[in-house]
Amino acid sequence: MHISEGVLPLATLAGGYAASSVGIGLGLKKSTDEHLVRTAMFSSAFFVTSFIHIPIGPTNIHLVLNGFVGLLTGRTCFAAIGIALLLQAVLFQFGGITTLGINTLNMALPAFLCFLIFSPLLRRKSIPVVLTGFFCGFVSVFLSALLLSLSLVTAGESFIPAAKLVFAANTPLMIVDGFVTALALQFIDKVKPEMLIP
Amino acid sequence: MKSFEHFGMHIQAGVLASLFAILLTLPAISDAxxxxxxxxxxxxxxxxxxxxxxxxxxxxxxxxxxxxxxxxxxxxxxxxxxxxxxxxxxxxxxxxxxxxxxxxxxxxxxxxxNKTSKKEIEPQRPVSKKPFPTIIAGIAAIAVIFGILYLWKRRDAA
Incomplete structure (x- = not known):
């Protein structure tokens, strides 16, 4: 789910950086210092989850869990995801420095939307925690794949088949991420329920 | 005092989450x-x-x-x-x-x-990328970045 360097036009790259910077800035400005500790922890968790590979069919996909990070960090999810992606780009050459902005936007915006949608559900417990987790994981990856495909389309019409392919390739991940988020949330709900409210 | 208790809770929860994440990754690293x-x-x-x-x-x-x-x-x-x-x-x-x-x-x-090809290439041990230490370095870097942000926020608030 990373866009490599040298594909996207400058406008998309700059737009990604601008939007992500606004997200990171606003999130950090409003956060308390205790919340920063939590953000750091989930940034580490997001950094590490990309190394969990799941072989499905011919390709190897890795967990994203951006919905999980968004749900538990709230508005600082841009910072959590942006810093994790920066380190993945620097240390492991996943993605790249020029695409860092757009990659952060593609991952963090769905995460933040999932926080807005699912955090009230989690607080009121109107549906079981497991279901909230599944939908959160599913929707976040769905939106990220959609944004990723749309960013590829900005590179030109010739990228439309690639964009469709990227979206299709990520459909199994939506389900896998949904299950993992569901399990993780249920685990936290049993062990440390106060953690569910950021 | 209350804020410190709160802080402790976050640390605890965070450590829990990190341990959980690392535990999940260990088999994946050898697989990768x-x-x-x-x-x-x-x-x-x-x-x-x-x-x-x-x-x-x-x-x-x-x-x-x-x-x-x-x-x-x-x-x-x-x-x-x-x-x-x-x-x-x-x-x-x-x-x-x-x-x-x-x-x-x-x-x-x-x-x-093949009998005809006399070239027998010496084995060259590939350079190990050592993903695990790099992952640890990444997590340490995240801790440092947020540590700086944390101090900066505290000073700002004071």
């Missing part, structure tokens, strides 16, 4: 290394010596080695790699052969020798 196997062989007289590594640099242990004659396709000899990924298998005579390694988990590698 198993994407490719490099097989290096050399013939010394009628004996075939060889070494096998995963692309991450770890030896391919206890993998099956089968040696086939290229012209007839017959299985000439078989054996297994040691815990260091090495093997030595005596052959009855020097004929063109194909060596096939199977680690039993769907990873294969092969090496062929």
């Amino acid at each position: 290394e198993a994407h490719g196997i490099n097989l290096f062989c050399r013939l010394e007289g009628p004996t075939l010596h060889g070494e096998a590594y995963f692309s991450g640099g770890n030896p391919a242990k206890n993998s099956t080695i089968n040696i086939y004659a290229i012209d007839t396709g017959k299985l000439l000899a078989s054996g297994a790699t040691s815990s260091e990924g090495k093997f030595s298998i005596p052959l009855e005579k020097k004929v063109p052969i194909k060596v096939v390694l199977d680690d039993g988990q769907g990873h294969r590698a092969s090496w062929t020798w």
